[in-house]
Amino acid sequence: MWPVLPDTERDQWNYLPGRILGPLRMDMHREDVIAALAAHSFTAKSDGYSPGWDPVRFAKESAPLGQAAVECYFYADGELAYVQVDGRVGPQVTCEGIRLIGRVPSQLAQEMEAHATRHDIGVRYSPTGDFSCDGFQLELGAQRVGDRVVSWALFFVSGDDHSNTRDNAPKTVWHRW
Structure with missing residues (x-):
């Protein structure tokens, strides 16, 4: 009922914060993102509405109940704005040697700290209390898996004001089940 893929x-x-996420470059446009993920066996599905955004969900054929592993949100001009990776079935994303996805949030926070x-860099807590390092250009969250939780992540290019980018994210990204 609540499957969580092992890292294997x-x-x-x-x-690479603000630049590369797996097969994606953070400056890609919609058609290029769809092609890049299709080359890695992801199927695109544009069946959702998020006010002001053009979301596309990507799932593997083998995903339980067609669960989206990755959700991409695009600006009106088609440029990639946000990429959300699901904690249960999404790819394992590593940044600076830290595995970010499908983790027990407290263990992930310890590694981030x-x-x-x-590296003597700053830290911050998200509005939901999740911990991350300055410069990672992401928001972490916790996703329910039965009676426990695992980490998911939202990736973006923040520029100088990280909070502005976070606050402008599609509202649907904050509701992971």
């Missing part, structure tokens, strides 16, 4: 069954993506301390 997930696509493995690297993340250790990284911030080692």
